Amino acid sequence: MTFQALIPLSGYAGWTFLTRTRESQQEVHDNSPLISREVEYFKENISKISTAKELVNDRTLLKVALGAFGLDADLPNKAFVEKVLVEGSLLEDAFAHRLSDKRYLEMTVAFGFDLGTPRSKLSDFGDKIVKAYKGRQFEVAVGQANEGMRLALTVQRDLTDIANGDMTSNSKWFTVMGNPPLRSVFDTVFNLPSSFGALDLDRQLEVFQDRAERLFGSSDLTQFSDPEKQEELIQQFLVRSQLNSINIGVQSGRAALSLLQNSRSYFSNSQQFF
Structure with a gap:
């Protein structure tokens, strides 16, 4: 069953409700079957990854990696993501430095594929990325109910x-x-x-x-x-x-009313010719 965030009110009242119930809702989200499967797979396999190409060729690993930085929409853009990760961040003219969205820079710094040994080999790397992924995916679920929240x-x-x-x-x-x-x-x-x-x-x-x-x-x-x-x-x-x-x-209501009034006027004028 897919997790659905509970936000019964809009505006600041809805935000107050969300902040009061966030901890319990986050726990339900994190324990949902899909999230549990994805994070366990990531933790078990990310240390086996040595190159950007290996990462982008594993859909689940890439999904969690991108999701941890709020870049879920780039899941189909494997070549683009690989370029970001391969060029890294050490050189001033690296691809990530030239992008206006600095989340790409954060991601390539985190993975460090331009280092001698990528950070994916560190013992606590999987836990850090998974924690970020859970938080971001909870935000995605909240956004499906209310983007402002x-x-x-x-x-x-x-x-x-x-x-x-x-x-x-x-x-x-x-x-x-x-x-x-x-x-x-x-x-x-x-x-x-x-x-x-x-x-x-x-x-x-x-x-x-x-x-x-x-x-x-x-x-x-x-x-x-x-x-x-x-x-x-x-x-x-x-x-x-x-x-x-x-x-x-x-404004939409006014536009609809204007169209209705214009259509009535049109039909009224048309009837004069019959």
Whole structure:
């Protein structure tokens, strides 16, 4: 039986319910037959892998590996994934460094196929990847019930690490921009249009910092290492997402009403000719 996350409410009320029941729901998810089979297979076989090609040619191992970094959609893209892993991260011009989505860089660093001995040979490697995979797959299940909740979980997982990271404030913002789920959260909170991402990165940085200053009192991303400030971000994201959904519904309703009125007018005018 496939696990289904229980989220009976939308918006921030739904988030409150999820956080209260997360531990028990996560346990049910982790013990589901499919997840159990996949993680056991991974732990038993990952130490046998020595090259990127061997990894991408084993569908279950690759599924867990990609899923641990939120890259599930790349499961069919074996050649692309292999290139990321083969080139690794040691060289500045490695493929992963050139990709805007930094989750690929995280993955290739974790596996270390460009090292003399890949990290897949380490005794605790399987457990680390499996832990990340379980967490990410729970988020996927939550997203199937409510995508906004999934993104909020991403904030809890990724934003804390970035905020506490040993980087400059600007570098932290650029890291957020290179993380699609986190970027989506901030774009929503800052009420930025989809076309905003086409602007020069330095200009985007200025806008992000300006909006953060106005909404949260500081332009420094480090502020989100504070759980209360992080919760404030999540609350604003979920509330604004809910408002956006309502606005879309209203606009759709108006469009439907306009079409109905136009069709009535058309038929009324047509009858004058008969």
